[in-house]
Amino acid sequence: MADIRRRIRRIRNRIAGLPIPRVFQDRTNPLEVMSELEVFNRYRFRPPSIIQLVDRAYQSMVRPTSRSNPLPPLLSVLVTLQFLATGTHYIVVGAVHGISPSSVCRAVKGVIKLFAEIGSRTIGFRSDVAACKAEFYRIAAFPNVIGVIDGTHIRVQAPQEYEGDYVNRKGYHSINVQMVCDSSFRFLNVVAKWPGSVHDARIFRESELCQQLESGALNGYILGDSGYPSKPYLLTPYLATRSQKQERYNRAQVRTHVVIEQSFGILKRRFPCLSYGLRVEPEICCTIIVACVFLHNFGLSNGDTLDSNDDFNDDQPEVQLNFEGTRNGLLYRDILAEQYF
Structure with missing residues (x-):
């Protein structure tokens, strides 16, 4: 009532030409x-x-x-x-x-x-690479992993320009965001600028992360799903296994890769705006996504962490494959599965 009376008084003062107190x-x-x-x-x-x-x-x-x-x-x-x-x-x-x-x-x-x-x-790969690999190894004994990669769609309202580009394969408007995380659900890389119709493989191919892996600046494997191309530095699962070693490789790869899906769930539960949809322009949407990723990592650094009770040994073996021709990712995956798993 007090607010209503104050507004009525302001209207009367305006009509009478009296000064309106702030x-x-x-x-x-x-x-x-x-x-x-x-x-x-x-x-x-x-x-x-x-x-x-x-x-x-x-x-x-x-x-x-x-x-x-x-x-x-x-x-x-x-x-x-x-x-x-x-x-x-x-x-x-x-x-x-x-x-x-x-x-x-x-x-x-x-x-x-x-x-x-x-x-x-501040979002970037960890400096303690050995510890990062050991933490991933605890999950399913997959060696030499420094991160897992996947894309997630953030729903947005239909933009005025290039509206069709933002319609993803599920039929709604979105931003396709590429992210990489470690075993503690901390995001190490985020690319938030592509409309929902763009495929995960293209986002990765044109990202700075791909250039770093190609040049050898990052020492280790990135695990992705079957939507990504198989590379010596980006390992994907077999669509059809032909041996028990390939089956063991697949089980370890999938169990380790699922961490990125769990990270997406944690991020969107903490910030439901990423699930319900963002009612702003795409450029602002991308800014919001990066800000949420920063806040997610900040929250983990301040005690919002999950404890792991897995019993895997931290002492992972050194992986040194007898392999030449590092451009052939499918062959590299076969040799890794044969020699290690």
């Missing part, structure tokens, strides 16, 4: 009035992690001015996290925090862009 709402800090569990359920991060995010982005978000009452960096981060955690409309997020939808829109765009920029600098 009203600044009292913005309560949710971290001070909510429990840690309530904060985690609403924003997907606990208070200490949220404070760290604000500290990392403070200098870029602070808006010193004497003419208005701008959103503080903490509130800008909170409304952005709730938007990503719910995928709801700006008006709903604004009502929860006592701010206008336009303020929510500006805050979300600014914070998302900032987190995406941080993600572009």
